[in-house]
Amino acid sequence: MQKIINDFAISIATVNGSGSQTANSTLLRAFFKMGIPASGKNLFPSNIQGLPTWYLIRVSKDGFTARKDISEISVAINPATFMQDLQAVPPGGAFFYADDIRLPIGRSDISLYPMPVKQISREADIPANLKDYVANMVYVGVLAHMLGIPEAVIHESVSFQFKGKEKATEVNMTVVRAAMQWAAQNLTKSDPFAVEPMDKTRGLLMTDGNTAAALGAIYGGLQFAAWYPITPSSSLAETLNQYLPKLRKTSDGKNTYAVLQAEDELAAIGMAIGAGWAGLRSMTATSGPGLSLMTEYAGLAYFAEVPVVIWDIQRAGPSTGLPTRTAQGDLTMVNFLSHGDTQHIILLPGNLKECFEFGWQAFDLAERLQAPIFVLSDLDLGMNQWMSEPFEYPNRPMDRGKILWEEDLEKLNGIWARYKDVDGDGIPYRTVPGNLHPAAAWFARGAGHDETSRYSEDPQIWENNLLRIRKKYETAKQYLPAPLIDESGQDIGLIAYGSVTPAVEEARVLLASQSGVRTDFLRLRALPCTQEVHDFAQRHQRIYFVETNRDGQLRQLASMSIPQEAHKFRSACHADGLPITARWVADAILAQEEK
Amino acid sequence: MTTPASPAQVNSIGLTKSDYRGLPSTLCPGCGHNSIANQIIAACYEMGLLPEKVVKFSGIGCSSKSPAYFLSRSFGFNGVHGRMPSLATGARLADTGLEFIGVSGDGDTASIGMGQFKHVVRRNMPMLYIVENNGVYGLTKGQFSATAEVGLVLKHQGTNPYMPVDICMEALVSNATFVARSFAGDSKQVRELIKAGLAHNGIAVLDIISPCVTFNNEENSFHSYTWSKDHTEPLHEIAFVPKLKEIEFDDPFEEGEVREVTMHDGSIVILKKLEKDYDPTDRWQALRVMEEAQRNNWLITGLIYYEKERPSLTDLYNLPEKPLNRLGESDLRPAPETLERINTQFM
Numbered sequence: 001m002q003k004i005i006n007d008f009a010i011s012i013a014t015v016n017g018s019g020s021q022t023a024n025s026t027l028l029r030a031f032f033k034m035g036i037p038a039s040g041k042n043l044f045p046s047n048i049q050g051l052p053t054w055y056l057i058r059v060s061k062d063g064f065t066a067r068k069d070i071s072e073i074s075v076a077i078n079p080a081t082f083m084q085d086l087q088a089v090p091p092g093g094a095f096f097y098a099d100d101i102r103l104p105i106g107r108s109d110i111s112l113y114p115m116p117v118k119q120i121s122r123e124a125d126i127p128a129n130l131k132d133y134v135a136n137m138v139y140v141g142v143l144a145h146m147l148g149i150p151e152a153v154i155h156e157s158v159s160f161q162f163k164g165k166e167k168a169t170e171v172n173m174t175v176v177r178a179a180m181q182w183a184a185q186n187l188t189k190s191d192p193f194a195v196e197p198m199d200k201t202r203g204l205l206m207t208d209g210n211t212a213a214a215l216g217a218i219y220g221g222l223q224f225a226a227w228y229p230i231t232p233s234s235s236l237a238e239t240l241n242q243y244l245p246k247l248r249k250t251s252d253g254k255n256t257y258a259v260l261q262a263e264d265e266l267a268a269i270g271m272a273i274g275a276g277w278a279g280l281r282s283m284t285a286t287s288g289p290g291l292s293l294m295t296e297y298a299g300l301a302y303f304a305e306v307p308v309v310i311w312d313i314q315r316a317g318p319s320t321g322l323p324t325r326t327a328q329g330d331l332t333m334v335n336f337l338s339h340g341d342t343q344h345i346i347l348l349p350g351n352l353k354e355c356f357e358f359g360w361q362a363f364d365l366a367e368r369l370q371a372p373i374f375v376l377s378d379l380d381l382g383m384n385q386w387m388s389e390p391f392e393y394p395n396r397p398m399d400r401g402k403i404l405w406e407e408d409l410e411k412l413n414g415i416w417a418r419y420k421d422v423d424g425d426g427i428p429y430r431t432v433p434g435n436l437h438p439a440a441a442w443f444a445r446g447a448g449h450d451e452t453s454r455y456s457e458d459p460q461i462w463e464n465n466l467l468r469i470r471k472k473y474e475t476a477k478q479y480l481p482a483p484l485i486d487e488s489g490q491d492i493g494l495i496a497y498g499s500v501t502p503a504v505e506e507a508r509v510l511l512a513s514q515s516g517v518r519t520d521f522l523r524l525r526a527l528p529c530t531q532e533v534h535d536f537a538q539r540h541q542r543i544y545f546v547e548t549n550r551d552g553q554l555r556q557l558a559s560m561s562i563p564q565e566a567h568k569f570r571s572a573c574h575a576d577g578l579p580i581t582a583r584w585v586a587d588a589i590l591a592q593e594e595k
Numbered sequence: 596m597t598t599p600a601s602p603a604q605v606n607s608i609g610l611t612k613s614d615y616r617g618l619p620s621t622l623c624p625g626c627g628h629n630s631i632a633n634q635i636i637a638a639c640y641e642m643g644l645l646p647e648k649v650v651k652f653s654g655i656g657c658s659s660k661s662p663a664y665f666l667s668r669s670f671g672f673n674g675v676h677g678r679m680p681s682l683a684t685g686a687r688l689a690d691t692g693l694e695f696i697g698v699s700g701d702g703d704t705a706s707i708g709m710g711q712f713k714h715v716v717r718r719n720m721p722m723l724y725i726v727e728n729n730g731v732y733g734l735t736k737g738q739f740s741a742t743a744e745v746g747l748v749l750k751h752q753g754t755n756p757y758m759p760v761d762i763c764m765e766a767l768v769s770n771a772t773f774v775a776r777s778f779a780g781d782s783k784q785v786r787e788l789i790k791a792g793l794a795h796n797g798i799a800v801l802d803i804i805s806p807c808v809t810f811n812n813e814e815n816s817f818h819s820y821t822w823s824k825d826h827t828e829p830l831h832e833i834a835f836v837p838k839l840k841e842i843e844f845d846d847p848f849e850e851g852e853v854r855e856v857t858m859h860d861g862s863i864v865i866l867k868k869l870e871k872d873y874d875p876t877d878r879w880q881a882l883r884v885m886e887e888a889q890r891n892n893w894l895i896t897g898l899i900y901y902e903k904e905r906p907s908l909t910d911l912y913n914l915p916e917k918p919l920n921r922l923g924e925s926d927l928r929p930a931p932e933t934l935e936r937i938n939t940q941f942m
Contacts, residue, residue, distance in 0.1 A: 205941035215937060221927030223919055224688060226681075243937075247929040254915035256926050258688045262681065263714040270674065270681025270711070277672060277682075278689030279920030281927070296675050304672075390938035393931045398924045433670040434690035434918050436647040443651075443663060445673040454618075455663065 004072075004192045006036045006061040010143070011071035013078045013085045014136065017049030020077070022161050022172070023136035024055040028385060029157035030149050031059050032206050035198040039065035039502075040385035041579055046231070046323045052081045063200060065386060066503035067579040073193055075139050076101065077117065094146075094191035096139060111191035115142050120182055124175045134175045141179025146187065148194045151180060205352075205388055209381040212352040213285075213311060214239035215391060216359015218247055221398055223280035225259045226271035228290060231323045232379035233313035236285040237261075265290035269297040269310070276301070276308035277444060279403065279432030281363040283309035288317045288330050291337065298372055299338025300446040305419070305428070305469070307366035307373075307401070314378040316577040325577030326379035328498055329549040334374050335527060335557055341466055345476050346527040347375045348497040352388035354525065355381065358481070360394050367401035369476050370427060378548075380579045381499035402429045406437045414439030417451040419465065426471030473528060480526035483533060487520040492589075493540035495533070496547060497524040497554065499579065504546050506582030507589070515590060519544075524554070529561040537565035544589055550575040607643035615640045617665040622657055627779030627805030628727045632664045634782055635696065635725075638789040639666065642837055649694045650686065654679040654708060657734050658700030658727035658805075666696075677708025680715035683722055684908070690918035691909040694793055695722035701742040702732050705760040709741075716769040716798050720908040723792040723799045726762050727779075729807040730818035737810035744817045749810065759817075763899055764885055766800040767878065773799035774881070774900040778823045779806065784896060787864075790835035791898065796859035797907040804894065823894055830875075830884070830897035832867035859903050866898060875901045 014020035045051035099114035275282035552571035646668035653659035792799030838861035
């Protein structure tokens with residue numbers, strides 16, 4: 001039997017709330033620490049305890065991190081999904097299962113490994129009250145033995161989960177060792193899957209996108225955040241609360257920030273806008289339903305020109321939808337969020353490093369452009385575990401934009417107007433409360449206003465103001481992260497953004513190697529679309545927009561901004577709530593190419 | 596010896612009353628809201644507040660237009676309907692040395708804004724929260740508001756079938772630390788309560804019955820001039836003495852009839868007893884008196900409840916002396932080596 005080294009996926013089926021997170025994270029971290037590229041995805045239910053949950057680990061010597069359609073190795077701990085998990089194992093795969101689940105197996109084309117999960121944890125020399133919590137470490141030990149993960153690496157990974165706490169590490173390792181020993185004595189390996197150390201994760205880190213985003217915001221000088229709990233964005237705000245106290249105190253122990261859990265999203269956005277108006281680097285984080293509630297205030301921030309950063313960690317909608325599943329379904333809504341002529345600036349991070357980078361850059365953009373800046377992540381990018389190069393310290397000083405303090409107004413002899421386009425770029429100057437110059441104050445409002453921000457219903461003043469605000473949207477293009485283009489003169493161009501990127505990149509390899517279809521790729525990192533997108537479209541015969549929503553929202557928006565190229569546009573839309581796979585992308589493109 | 600020419604009347608910081616004025620009102624002549632705006636001007640002038648140190652907030656409605664009609668030299672933000680409290684809360688933390696005045700109406704506060712009202716009260720956010728309460732939607736031409744009394748008959752609307760919301764009661768049960776009610780026609784009481792509310796370190800809810808001369812000023816209406824004048828039941832006569840100012844009264848209250856309440860900042864509210872021996876620091880009594888007034892169809896006015904010691908929202912955030920919005924990059928961006936440590940932690 002030919003061994004398959006460092007190239008497979010594991011699916012672990014457990015019961016939600018049973019403490020499997022530590023076990024799953026330990027396995028993932030162990031592969032990573034062995035130098036093997038790996039990624040982890042939690043397919044969890046909207047539930048606290050009791051419903052089925054799956055954890056997917058992909059191990060890839062080639063560095064592919066997207067979800068795989070099939071998992072060659074399956075771990076079945078949950079009786080409720082046992083038959084489903086069994087059926088999903090491909091021929092030649094391996095099926096590890098808790099031996100107290102007594103259901104007919106009836107498959108001879110896969111390797112079967114019953115595990116005495118309850119017995120091992122019961123007999124382990126650990127405190128009785130902890131036995132239920134560590135039972136899942138049994139499959140960690142069994143898999144470690146069967147795949148060839150050294151005990152020392154598991155130890156290091158368990159210690160990582162418990163932040164170096166020895167007692168907790170030891171309790172878990174007791175079970176792992178017992179399970180490894182049991183497997184050595186009782187199981188005969190009949191599957192081809194194994195791991196061997198590599199050197200492909202050196203210098204990389206592994207965490208989730210919400211953590212990266214929160215850290216980016218902190219290094220961007222975040223001063224105020226208001227939020228309301230909603231999956232999958234809550235962990236972004238919670239990470240702020242975790243790191244701010246460590247990173248952002250003055251020498252005399254005072255906080256240079258404030259974080260407030262609001263009563264709802266209506267209030268969270270109101271607070272964030274109030275703080276942004278008053279001169280703080282201000283943000284909120286939410287998901288689709290929360291964003292729907294924030295809509296009216298988003299329009300006010302747009303029209304009153306208030307800097308504020310809004311992170312949308314997208315989940316599957318419409319309505320409550322699938323709160324714990326991923327999608328890129330908010331793009332069109334965010335682009336136009338609010339009534340009337342509203343158009344927003346959107347950042348589209350495609351990996352952890354960009355979650356960090358856009359985390360700090362968003363404040364510079366918000367203050368430079370005096371506008372709400374939306375950052376669209378999603379559940380897959382935000383909550384799942386990804387490898388990344390280390391986060392890079394901001395490479396330029398903060399841009400606080402066109403803000404006037406007392407001494408500035410002194411120089412101007414107090415002559416200025418809040419909404420006057422002095423520089424011809426559409427961006428006016430602003431003052432903030434606390435500025436004690438007698439000419440500093442102005443009255444902000446969502447109602448029609450003239451250059452001095454006085455109430456006005458004058459038709460010409462109204463229209464001129466709208467046109468000036470649109471000019472800012474054009475000005476914004478020079479400040480936004482440019483698209484990344486990988487091009488070698490092919491007929492087919494792919495355009496995508498965000499969490500689908502790893503699947504698109506892998507699909508390009510599949511298409512070229514298996515079907516001889518070569519493609520170019522433009523990864524969009526911000527909206528509005530710039531000239532580069534237009535030119536890329538112009539240079540290609542067919543453009544495929546790969547995205548995870550039903551209607552092809554990115555294609556829709558691109559069609560509006562580049563109508564002359566829209567006849568070339570096609571969609572590869574994946575909308576089942578699961579992270580997209582390379583195989584799916586390749587097949588979707590091939591199917592349309594064959595037509 | 597020469598006598599200098601008599602200067603224009605100035606306050607303790609050398610400003611004239613016109614330094615506190617706003618734009619001309621566009622509300623209806625005789626609107627209660629205009630007299631409230633005038634009392635805000637008078638109160639700020641008399642307290643010697645620097646207009647640049649006051650920030651004004653409002654939502655949507657007639658009341659919410661009024662911040663344009665006072666304190667032109669102050670920053671202001673006219674937000675969305677019912678959601679001025681959240682806007683003010685975010686701004687509050689930017690510079691805790693400023694005074695905040697929020698002006699809302701019964702439509703803005705007691706309907707869409709009820710949630711934010713209760714939560715801003717619960718958080719004890721330092722702001723004078725004035726509700727200009729007329730029981731009716733003026734700007735949309737005369738529909739019932741949630742504070743309209745049951746049975747009120749309005750032209751084009753018919754009879755109001757629902758029980759009213761009592762703003763002061765809602766504030767009290769949400770653990771407000773300052774609850775007062777007044778009537779726009781009682782200028783002096785309005786003014787003294789505004790001063791006390793501004794001196795308070797926390798949320799100061801001031802519900803002012805402010806008749807709508809256009810849509811709700813029928814003699815039998817709770818929110819009319821006639822009804823309010825006839826049914827007002829002041830708990831006490833009230834005077835406010837700013838901190839450090841020598842106590843001087845045109846009409847000093849007799850000793851033995853007064854109760855002094857020292858505010859957080861050292862200023863004093865003097866309450867002259869009327870018939871009742873009313874203790875505004877007793878929440879239980881406040882609830883009882885309000886319930887009693889409702890049963891008897893009285894309009895209780897005065898300082899209904901006051902609690903000094905509870906920390907305000909801004910006290911809870913351990914903020915530096917320097918306003919947050921004046922901090923620069925050296926204060927806000929952690930050092931590069933901290934990021935190296937964090938990167939290593941994830942490896």
